[in-house]
Amino acid sequence: MVVRINNLIAERYQIQLNERDARLRALESQINPHFLYNSLQAISTEAIINEMDSIHNMVDALASSLRYCIREGETVKVADELDHIHNYLVLQKARFGSRLNVEFFIANEVLEGAIPKMALQILLENSIEHALE
Secondary structure (H helix, E strand, O other): OHHHHHHHHHHHHHHHHHHHHHHHHHHHHHHHHHHHHHHHHHHHHHHHHOOOHHHHHHHHHHHHHHHHHHOOOOEEEHHHHHHHHHHHHHHHHHHHHHHOOOOOOOOHHHOOOEEEOOHHHHHHHHHHHHHHO
């Protein structure tokens, strides 16, 4: 009976440790993006102060893209995906310059439709990779 009690105590202790570890991991996942966004905001502010608009625009586009990527849900409105694509293109234009030109022709009726998140970025990314590189 003493052995059984000791086993139950050890089992309960292990459960509490696992719960604590899970809470710490959840907290870390909240802190890391917060730290990253604060760091990007500091870089963006420094770029504004030093009148480096291109850096400010790239940092803001990167921060917006990261927020979009970790956002909950597997589907998004086409309009939201296009906003993300515009941020993605800011970063790609910085890389490819005048070699990259993209025009959008999208009917307004489509903007409220639902698509898998990142679907358009994947198509655009493959297009850029195979057409420009």
